Amino acid sequence: MKPPVRIAITGGAGQIAYSLIFRIASGEMLGPDQPVILHLLEVPAALKALKGVLLELEDCGYPLLQNVVMTDDTNLTFIDVDYALLVGAAPRGPDMERSDLLKVNGEIFKVQGKALNEFASRDVKVLVVGNPANTNAYIAISAAPDLNPKQFTAMMRLDHHRAIAQLAAKTGAEITAVKNIIIWGNHSATQYPDISHATVNGQPAKSLVDQDWIVNEFIPTVQQRGTEVIKARGKSSAASAAFAALSLMRDWAMGTEQWVSTAIVSDGSYGIAKDLVYSFPVTIKNGEMSIVQDLEIDEFSRSCLQASQRELEQERDTIADLLH
Amino acid sequence: MKPPVRIAITGGAGQIAYSLIFRIASGEMLGPDQPVILHLLEVPAALKALKGVLLELEDCGYPLLQNVVMTDDTNLTFIDVDYALLVGAAPRGPDMERSDLLKVNGEIFKVQGKALNEFASRDVKVLVVGNPANTNAYIAISAAPDLNPKQFTAMMRLDHHRAIAQLAAKTGAEITAVKNIIIWGNHSATQYPDISHATVNGQPAKSLVDQDWIVNEFIPTVQQRGTEVIKARGKSSAASAAFAALSLMRDWAMGTEQWVSTAIVSDGSYGIAKDLVYSFPVTIKNGEMSIVQDLEIDEFSRSCLQASQRELEQERDTIADLLH
Numbered sequence: 328m329k330p331p332v333r334i335a336i337t338g339g340a341g342q343i344a345y346s347l348i349f350r351i352a353s354g355e356m357l358g359p360d361q362p363v364i365l366h367l368l369e370v371p372a373a374l375k376a377l378k379g380v381l382l383e384l385e386d387c388g389y390p391l392l393q394n395v396v397m398t399d400d401t402n403l404t405f406i407d408v409d410y411a412l413l414v415g416a417a418p419r420g421p422d423m424e425r426s427d428l429l430k431v432n433g434e435i436f437k438v439q440g441k442a443l444n445e446f447a448s449r450d451v452k453v454l455v456v457g458n459p460a461n462t463n464a465y466i467a468i469s470a471a472p473d474l475n476p477k478q479f480t481a482m483m484r485l486d487h488h489r490a491i492a493q494l495a496a497k498t499g500a501e502i503t504a505v506k507n508i509i510i511w512g513n514h515s516a517t518q519y520p521d522i523s524h525a526t527v528n529g530q531p532a533k534s535l536v537d538q539d540w541i542v543n544e545f546i547p548t549v550q551q552r553g554t555e556v557i558k559a560r561g562k563s564s565a566a567s568a569a570f571a572a573l574s575l576m577r578d579w580a581m582g583t584e585q586w587v588s589t590a591i592v593s594d595g596s597y598g599i600a601k602d603l604v605y606s607f608p609v610t611i612k613n614g615e616m617s618i619v620q621d622l623e624i625d626e627f628s629r630s631c632l633q634a635s636q637r638e639l640e641q642e643r644d645t646i647a648d649l650l651h
Numbered sequence: 652m653k654p655p656v657r658i659a660i661t662g663g664a665g666q667i668a669y670s671l672i673f674r675i676a677s678g679e680m681l682g683p684d685q686p687v688i689l690h691l692l693e694v695p696a697a698l699k700a701l702k703g704v705l706l707e708l709e710d711c712g713y714p715l716l717q718n719v720v721m722t723d724d725t726n727l728t729f730i731d732v733d734y735a736l737l738v739g740a741a742p743r744g745p746d747m748e749r750s751d752l753l754k755v756n757g758e759i760f761k762v763q764g765k766a767l768n769e770f771a772s773r774d775v776k777v778l779v780v781g782n783p784a785n786t787n788a789y790i791a792i793s794a795a796p797d798l799n800p801k802q803f804t805a806m807m808r809l810d811h812h813r814a815i816a817q818l819a820a821k822t823g824a825e826i827t828a829v830k831n832i833i834i835w836g837n838h839s840a841t842q843y844p845d846i847s848h849a850t851v852n853g854q855p856a857k858s859l860v861d862q863d864w865i866v867n868e869f870i871p872t873v874q875q876r877g878t879e880v881i882k883a884r885g886k887s888s889a890a891s892a893a894f895a896a897l898s899l900m901r902d903w904a905m906g907t908e909q910w911v912s913t914a915i916v917s918d919g920s921y922g923i924a925k926d927l928v929y930s931f932p933v934t935i936k937n938g939e940m941s942i943v944q945d946l947e948i949d950e951f952s953r954s955c956l957q958a959s960q961r962e963l964e965q966e967r968d969t970i971a972d973l974l975h
Contacts, residue, residue, distance in 0.1 A: 379884030388826035502712035560703030
């Protein structure tokens with residue numbers, strides 16, 4: 328039996344975590360031969376509910392689950408963890424501006440970044456799911472100078488899945504027939520779902536659909552999909568978000584030659600300002616993400632890439648005070 | 652690719668279904684090479700929330716999921732289904748006696764039994780999860796005279812898992828080291844979690860723990876575990892219930908030589924009144940459950956078996972009018 332790996336999940340009693348924890352414990356993230364120890368963080372008011380999750384985990388009797396650490400202490404949460412899924416975030420209150428939300432969450436992710444910097448495994452891989460995810464990741468990276476910024480990513484994988492599903496449905500193809508979809512930018516309504524380089528059963532996607540559908544249906548549907556789910560369910564996406572997080576972490580651990588979209592620190596590729604946490608198409612090998620290079624970017628795409636960059640720059644400016 | 656199988660799930664927008672649907676779609680119930688078509692039933696008021704579940708399912712893009720039928724029509728739900736997981740049930744209202752609950756649910760399961768009788772595959776396998784599960788199954792069986800009563804079971808698997816987890820924790824053993832646990836009787840506080848025939852790493856469990864622990868800790872802890880989860884989570888068990896349902900259905904489809912506990916129509920084994928839906932230890936081969944025979948039942952066990960039988964007889968008498 329392999330030695331266990333430690334996986335931290337914040338917001339442990341929340342909806343996404345509830346869809347995530349049991350699947351990680353059953354081996355869906357790291358495979359059926361990898362024992363895991365879960366570190367679950369919650370705010371004090373939610374520890375009782377988290378205890379209920381623990382009871383249910385015990386009742387499932389997952390052989391791979393070696394231990395569970397349950398705490399409201401951020402430092403304790405991250406001791407020696409190999410993976411951290413930062414799922415918990417403060418929700419937007421009724422009278423809150425977006426800038427307030429950025430600041431409230433900024434404080435949380437600053438504390439978590441510091442704790443990761445001090446206590447986590449030196450090879451920790453950190454996925455930020457809690458929104459606003461890109462800027463939360465940006466803050467955590469800033470607070471963790473001893474870790475490589477490449478050890479952090481913010482989740483765009485759900486948007487990536489949504490875009491694949493829309494294109495597959497439109498073209499009547501299987502999900503697995505769709506390749507090289509890209510989501511660029513921020514995990515927000517300015518994200519740019521891009522099929523310029525996508526193929527469906529090996530054929531260029533752009534030859535199968537018209538520009539009007541792309542601009543007026545595909546892009547807004549993917550951008551607004553989260554809102555559509557909330558309207559129907561009365562709650563935000565949880566099971567599909569958990570599945571996206573699992574998919575990304577599995578790819579990060581095991582590697583993938585498929586293009587996947589994930590938000591990482593910009594190295595200036597495609598003219599995106601350095602250090603912004605921006606979604607690019609990447610491939611993953613030996614735990615390292617590489618941005619797919621040299622793609623042709625047409626004028627329409629360029630303006631979309633820039634619009635999302637501008638939003639991320641504004642978010643960065645809003646939380647600039649927190650970085651000191 | 653195999654032809655798809657059709658799986659009905661009632662209470663499709665509920666908590667247990669939310670933990671169940673995505674895992675069935677990902678292949679956890681019937682394996683990674685078995686395409687599925689889901690038939691999801693909800694009451695009209697919950698169809699909008701169910702639509703949200705459908706959006707999330709699409710966003711996961713599970714290659715095995717060929718189609719989803721979403722309806723509030725019971726007959727439509729069960730057309731040609733190979734498996735039916737009857738998860739939805741009316742909850743106990745504030746001023747409701749247990750007898751009221753039995754009757755309200757009795758009506759629901761009578762309608763579902765009739766629809767299964769008329770529309771389902773002749774080989775359908777039906778798991779009743781919604782409580783009071785045993786008597787709900789009894790009613791559905793009564794309403795489905797053209798199906799074999801052995802095509803129905805009521806879920807005791809969560810209790811079975813809970814008992815294994817408690818004994819493993821007490822003896823410091825791995826979950827997989829515990830064999831031949833039995834839950835007898837009704838899925839209620841009268842159930843009898845029995846370790847008389849259980850082994851832990853091949854040793855008789857009774858030689859490892861004392862009778863006082865069995866009577867005063869083990870049995871009440873397993874019997875009251877559902878209540879303990881509700882107290883902590885503020886909601887009833889969902890992920891662990893979904894996992895138990897998946898485990899049972901997988902065993903039913905694939906077979907198991909391990910003893911599992913599940914409630915089936917009594918054939919008179921162990922002196923249990925015929926036709927009650929009572930939990931026994933069973934093994935499963937080629938889709939057929941066989942009650943493990945010739946176990947020695949001591950005096951203490953006998954009285955526990957009888958107490959749970961008496962409760963099921965009372966439940967049967969309460970709903971007797973519904974059967975005509």
